[in-house]
Amino acid sequence: MTTFIEGFVPYQGEHCETTTMGNLMQFAGVRLSEPMLFGLGQGLGFIYWDSKGMDFPFIGGRVKVDKLTANLADRLGLTVNVQETSSVDKAWRNVRSCIERGIPVGLKLDSYYLDYFTNKVHFAGHYAVLYGVDDEYAYMADTRQQGGLVKTRLTSLASARNAKGAMSSRNRSFTLEPIDALPPLVPALRESLTKNAHDYLNPPIRNIGNKGIVKMSKEILKWPSRSNHFEHDLCLTALLMERAGTGGALFRNLYRDYLKDCADRLEDPRIEHAHLLFTEIAPMWASVSASIDRAGRSGNHQELQQASNLLLEIADKERAAMELLL
Secondary structure, three states: OOEEOOOOOOOOOOOHHHHHHHHHHHHHOOOOOHHHHHHHOOOEEEEEEOOOOOOOOEEEEEOOOOHHHHHHHHHHOOOEEEEOOOOHHHHHHHHHHHHHOOOOEEEEEOHHHOOOOOOOOOOOOEEEEEEEEOOOEEEEEOOOOOOOEEEEEHHHHHHHHOOOOOOOOOOOEEEEOOOOOOOOHHHHHHHHHHHHHHHHHOOOOOOEHHHHHHHHHHHHHHHHHHOOOHHHHHHHHHHHHHHOOOOOHHHHHHHHHHHHHHHHHHOOHHHHHHHHHHHHHHHHHHHHHHHHHHHHHHOOOHHHHHHHHHHHHHHHHHHHHHHHHO
């Protein structure tokens, strides 16, 4: 038997967590643009993550997983009902009961196990929305890049939900209460800008935020000795930075567009200046990932020196922009 949620219309987005929240919010009665969701969720960040157990460093351009949703709920007064369990059966009952009651469900997943993902890389911080089920398949709403409305086998979904490792949660699912009205947006915009800037400029450790970009500029020069599969590691890193649901330029395109919205609404010259800086910063990130890709394909280590120099320029510009937003 097939059960679909009536009236479910997919939200078109680039990034998985904002697309998922966009889907849930739209169904609950409110639609905001994806840059607005990303910015109000204080989404901009940076992490250069490397440890002994990793094949190659991970580069992220946003706040840690689950935090964006929590920030967005906090900023907009949304009620998010979260469920986690170590039991696969209970996890399935949790989401099945929501679908039967006509409520779409946000899921946190390891994208490696999902049938519709063509790039098979373990990433347990992926999000999508479940809006229908039958005896064999789960019907999902994912990002535009992944196909929008897609389906995966229930067995694959169970594996994706129950995955272990970095960024994973125990079969995490979440729903949104209906939204009567949002609070006034102007104070929410101002607060999100200030808090995001503060967190970005004051990271708890040196591989996060602005300091993390400076660290990457040094570490990138060590990549030839760090990698056992040079072409694969660098080309994959470049792909993940530019195309893996980041909205391009390691999330900087989304934040640039958010700053444009804020500048238009708040008419504050500091925000306008920060927006202009991010219009310069975003293509620089695209150039960094292009250099990394070319280094992987050609073996030319000079490309990494070029990326390193660019990263220092980016760090300076982002610091200046975030200081304006404080």
